[in-house]
Amino acid sequence: MMNTYSDNSPVVLLVEDELLVRMAAADDLQNAGFHVLEAANADIALAVLESCSDDVKVLFTDIDMPGSMNGLDLAESVQQRWPHISLLISSAYHKPHRGQIPDDGRFVPKPYSSEDVVQHIRELVTSH
Numbered sequence: 001m002m003n004t005y006s007d008n009s010p011v012v013l014l015v016e017d018e019l020l021v022r023m024a025a026a027d028d029l030q031n032a033g034f035h036v037l038e039a040a041n042a043d044i045a046l047a048v049l050e051s052c053s054d055d056v057k058v059l060f061t062d063i064d065m066p067g068s069m070n071g072l073d074l075a076e077s078v079q080q081r082w083p084h085i086s087l088l089i090s091s092a093y094h095k096p097h098r099g100q101i102p103d104d105g106r107f108v109p110k111p112y113s114s115e116d117v118v119q120h121i122r123e124l125v126t127s128h
Contacts (some may be wrong), residue, residue, distance in 0.1 A: 008094075010125045011035045012053075015045045015061035015074065020023070025060070028114035034121065041067035042074040053082045057125050062110075063091035075102050086124035088117070105127070 008068045012034045016022035021039075035058065039045035042065060049056060059078050063071040075087045081100040087105035089096070090112060101107055104127075106120050 009033055009035050010057040010121075011037060011055045012039045012058045012060055012121060013039065013045060013048060014057045015039045015042065015059065015065070015071065017041055017062065017065040021062075025114075027119065028117065029060075029121070032114075032118040032121075041065045042069040042071070042077075043067045045074060046077070049078065049085075054080070056085050057128070058086045058088060058121050060088045060121065061090070063089060063094050063096070071095060072100055074091070079083060079103070079105070085126065086128040088120050088124060089094055090117075 005059055011028055014026055017040050029036045037048055039048055061071040061074055078085050087102055089111055090108050092110035094123055
């Protein structure tokens, strides 16, 4: 699995249907040194992963999204198909119990601080 990005910065796939939330999170992650790929729903995220899953180190997804699956279903699918991708799941409305989050996945409630998200992602990148 070779990173095709020239500076070898970790790649995060950010899946968030709310545009302003996605833009703010992407800016925070880019400012922290990550490459960020964005998707507005699980269907788009899966299409992105079909083309560049080897590069992606972390999936950071909201739970509640329109489309064929929610963020928990997306995380489960990603864990099964691309086990090298670490998972960070977020929601303002749901707090999933441990059995709902795939193994080694993490949950961060909204509203979250950019520092918390960056710390979680850095830990996921180094531990996986």
